[in-house]
Amino acid sequence: MNQFWVKCFMFTLLAGADSAWAQEPVAEAKIYLQSSRLAGFKFYEGRKLWPQMRSGDALKLVREADNPYDANAISVEWQDHKLGHVPRMENAALARFMDHGQQLEARITALAKEKRRGRWIEFDVYMEH
Numbered sequence: 001m002n003q004f005w006v007k008c009f010m011f012t013l014l015a016g017a018d019s020a021w022a023q024e025p026v027a028e029a030k031i032y033l034q035s036s037r038l039a040g041f042k043f044y045e046g047r048k049l050w051p052q053m054r055s056g057d058a059l060k061l062v063r064e065a066d067n068p069y070d071a072n073a074i075s076v077e078w079q080d081h082k083l084g085h086v087p088r089m090e091n092a093a094l095a096r097f098m099d100h101g102q103q104l105e106a107r108i109t110a111l112a113k114e115k116r117r118g119r120w121i122e123f124d125v126y127m128e129h
Contacts, residue, residue, distance in 0.1 A: 030126040033094065035109065038076055038121040040084035049081055050111070050119060059106035059123055061086070063098045074098065076106065076123065083121065094125060103128045 038046075046053075060077040064085075067073035072095035074086040086094060097104060110122035 029129040030105065031129055033097075033104070033125045033127055034090060035122060035124050036087055036090050038084040038123065039087040041120060042118065044084050045081040046078075046083045046119070046121065049078060049083070053078060053108060053111055053121070055108050055111060057108045059083075059108060061094070061098070061104050061106050061125070063095065065095075065099070071095075078108075086125075097127060 041047075057078060060080075062075045062077060064073035064075055065071065070085075070088050070091070072088070072091045074091050074094055076083050076085060085091070094104060105126045105128060106123045107126075108121060109124050111119070112122070113119045
């Protein structure tokens with residue numbers, strides 16, 4: 001069982017353990033879903049925007065259901081500029097959540113530069129609860 005499903009299972013157990021607690025509204029509760037490294041960074045606007053981005057910045061996830069290369073495609077934007085995509089191997093569960101109307105939030109967790117690989121962005125994805 002992968003890490004995502006274990007966390008969902010644990011959350012379900014905790015939420016159901018005390019029905020009074022589960023019914024009380026919780027301000028800004030978020031469920032961690034995954035951490036990913038941005039795919040396709042070099043093909044979009046990230047290079048020119050790199051100096052302005054900071055760890056902790058909000059990212060917008062945009063579902064691309066009509067993408068001809070990947071039916072589960074999700075683009076990643078920073079301040080209305082496309083930076084790339086959620087990696088194909090990591091986007092299926094997120095796509096299902098988004099297709100069912102679930103709001104997802106993403107934040108930059110690392111901006112790194114390596115001599116061999118160039119620049120890359122790592123981000124975490126959360127589900128609003």
